[in-house]
Amino acid sequence: MKMTRQEVEHVARLARLALSEDEVERMTGQLDAVLGYVEKLNELDTEGIVPTAHAVPMENAFRADESRASRGVVWALQNAPEATDECFKVPKVIE
Amino acid sequence: MQLTDQTIHQLHQRLSSGEISSVALTEAYLQRIEQTDPEVNAYITICRDAALADAAAADKRIAAGDIDLLTGIPLALKDIFNSEGLRTTCGSKILDNFVSPYDATTVARLKARGAVILGKLNMDEFAMGSSNENSAAGPVRNPWDGERVPGGSSGGSAAAVAARQAVATLGTDTGGSIRQPAAHCGVVGLKPTYGRVSRYGVIAYASSLDQVGPLARDVEDCATLLGAVAGYDPADSTSVDRPVPDYLATLKDGVNGKRIGLPREYFIDGLDADVKCAVERAIETYRTLGAEIVDVSLPHTDYAVACYYLIATAEASSNLARYDGVRFGVRRDEGEGLIGMYQQTRAAGFGEEVKRRIMLGTYALSSGYYDAYYLKAQKVRTLIRQDFLDAFENVDLLLTPVAPTPAFKIGEKVDDPLQMYLSDIFTIPVNLAGTCGLSLPCGLSADGLPIGLQLIGKPFAEDELLQAAWAFENATDFSQLPQLAADR
Numbered sequence: 001m002k003m004t005r006q007e008v009e010h011v012a013r014l015a016r017l018a019l020s021e022d023e024v025e026r027m028t029g030q031l032d033a034v035l036g037y038v039e040k041l042n043e044l045d046t047e048g049i050v051p052t053a054h055a056v057p058m059e060n061a062f063r064a065d066e067s068r069a070s071r072g073v074v075w076a077l078q079n080a081p082e083a084t085d086e087c088f089k090v091p092k093v094i095e
Numbered sequence: 096m097q098l099t100d101q102t103i104h105q106l107h108q109r110l111s112s113g114e115i116s117s118v119a120l121t122e123a124y125l126q127r128i129e130q131t132d133p134e135v136n137a138y139i140t141i142c143r144d145a146a147l148a149d150a151a152a153a154d155k156r157i158a159a160g161d162i163d164l165l166t167g168i169p170l171a172l173k174d175i176f177n178s179e180g181l182r183t184t185c186g187s188k189i190l191d192n193f194v195s196p197y198d199a200t201t202v203a204r205l206k207a208r209g210a211v212i213l214g215k216l217n218m219d220e221f222a223m224g225s226s227n228e229n230s231a232a233g234p235v236r237n238p239w240d241g242e243r244v245p246g247g248s249s250g251g252s253a254a255a256v257a258a259r260q261a262v263a264t265l266g267t268d269t270g271g272s273i274r275q276p277a278a279h280c281g282v283v284g285l286k287p288t289y290g291r292v293s294r295y296g297v298i299a300y301a302s303s304l305d306q307v308g309p310l311a312r313d314v315e316d317c318a319t320l321l322g323a324v325a326g327y328d329p330a331d332s333t334s335v336d337r338p339v340p341d342y343l344a345t346l347k348d349g350v351n352g353k354r355i356g357l358p359r360e361y362f363i364d365g366l367d368a369d370v371k372c373a374v375e376r377a378i379e380t381y382r383t384l385g386a387e388i389v390d391v392s393l394p395h396t397d398y399a400v401a402c403y404y405l406i407a408t409a410e411a412s413s414n415l416a417r418y419d420g421v422r423f424g425v426r427r428d429e430g431e432g433l434i435g436m437y438q439q440t441r442a443a444g445f446g447e448e449v450k451r452r453i454m455l456g457t458y459a460l461s462s463g464y465y466d467a468y469y470l471k472a473q474k475v476r477t478l479i480r481q482d483f484l485d486a487f488e489n490v491d492l493l494l495t496p497v498a499p500t501p502a503f504k505i506g507e508k509v510d511d512p513l514q515m516y517l518s519d520i521f522t523i524p525v526n527l528a529g530t531c532g533l534s535l536p537c538g539l540s541a542d543g544l545p546i547g548l549q550l551i552g553k554p555f556a557e558d559e560l561l562q563a564a565w566a567f568e569n570a571t572d573f574s575q576l577p578q579l580a581a582d583r
Contacts, residue, residue: 003458015412015453015454016434016438017438018438019442020442027451027454034455037513038401038472039401041401041472046471051476052477055289055530056335058335061333078194079424081426088421088422090421091428091430092432
């Protein structure tokens with residue numbers, strides 16, 4: 001087994017996903033199968049191979065640092081689940 | 096011939112001669128959608144009023160002599176494209192109430208040419224899937240056989256073209272999400288080279304692999320749509336600043352003297368007999384058209400699916416961190432603090448496949464596993480990309496099947512994620528290499544299901560890809576349309 005229940009619970013916490021007991025159970029088996037499959041990458045010797053992050057080689061893209069009009073707060077808040085005083089409202093962070 | 100059976104270039108003639116109006120054409124499409132969509136489920140949102148307003152505006156432009164190939168043409172968009180004022184769900188419950196505040200660059204470019212947007216198309220949630228079964232809006236049914244999947248993730252985009260619910264559509268392709276559904280629905284689909292088309296305003300799945308492309312009734316329409324959306328966009332720093340060729344100007348140049356490679360790793364034992372036969376006949380057609388057929392090898396092909404499912408899920412786990420119930424989308428708060436709100440929102444909002452991929456990606460990036468999984472996969476990606484660059488030293492194009500089988504049945508692979516992932520075995524390497532690929536119809540199986548032929552081109556050689564596809568399309572006749580219940 002490459003994947004244990006405890007690991008699934010740990011990764012779910014990192015990913016901010018509340019999983020049900022059933023989901024933990026099912027996902028442990030499914031992720032274990034996928035990790036078993038991806039194991040085959042270890043058949044390849046990749047010593048000294050440069051990793052590819054982007055297939056098209058490119059340099060950093062810079063633009064001129066110029067001020068432009070922005071769309072404004074009302075526009076930015078139009079899809080907010082909760083907003084107040086021109087801010088996104090969230091549950092209390094600090095007691 | 097029905098109005099709704101026609102191509103962009105045919106309809107353009109009739110619009111510019113004044114024989115039909117865009118409003119009449121748009122009404123015909125809206126009626127067709129109403130008749131057929133209970134059967135297909137290709138649309139998540141139908142934009143009747145906005146489409147008719149777009150059409151009326153297009154008619155005004157046409158009357159004033161201002162007509163482009165796309166002016167007045169009814170198109171539809173995968174529900175992954177932000178489109179101002181329209182609901183954009185990305186096939187997810189978590190964006191159920193989301194209304195786009197702006198247009199993706201590609202959408203803005205279509206609108207500037209006077210295209211009419213009929214609506215937003217069904218898809219696998221966050222473009223994760225190969226069957227369109229992972230949608231909060233329910234599965235799309237293949238217009239050729241309602242018990243079968245249309246492919247995914249752009250299943251709605253392919254099915255809508257096949258069912259004549261739009262003249263052409265836009266989709267996105269991260270591991271085959273345009274080409275595989277195009278093959279399963281018998282339409283033409285093109286995944287451009289990474290960087291050819293702007294991703295700005297397209298909801299991100301795996302940012303180093305995602306690319307926007309057209310699905311259409313024929314190769315010429317595909318070329319027209321690509322020409323309309325391609326090109327540098329300062330708002331997408333990964334879009335590439337190089338001129339967009341006039342794809343239509345070279346479309347009919349033929350394949351005489353072209354060298355077409357057959358990667359031997361793509362003609363494997365598991366290949367369906369009908370698919371193999373159709374692709375072999377296609378090879379003969381190209382020989383007859385004057386192309387030289389050459390055997391080539393892409394030795395790392397067998398590692399592509401494993402490589403993809405680490406890179407794509409890692410990028411997805413990062414991209415999907417934004418769905419936290421704070422700035423947009425659905426929030427679930429049961430009074431357990433901020434972290435609890437995140438966890439409950441994401442648990443309630445994401446479907447099973449999305450959760451699975453976030454979990455896999457988070458694991459591959461997590462402390463202690465990063466080198467073994469993510470970094471390893473990025474190194475293997477280099478080898479896969481190099482395979483293609485080496486092959487293109489000797490050939491102009493590669494020819495392969497799109498998928499190992501025709502469309503499979505709804506429900507057949509839902510309980511076995513690994514089998515589902517393996518249905519993208521021939522399309523995934525193209526995304527990892529960052530180059531371009533096209534799917535076009537090359538026959539029907541014994542069960543009457545469409546089979547797709549894949550052509551793979553050099554980076555930024557979409558013009559050559561379209562030329563070769565057009566030559567095949569005009570030498571053959573696979574333009575048969577599926578009969579829906581509504582047509583009988």
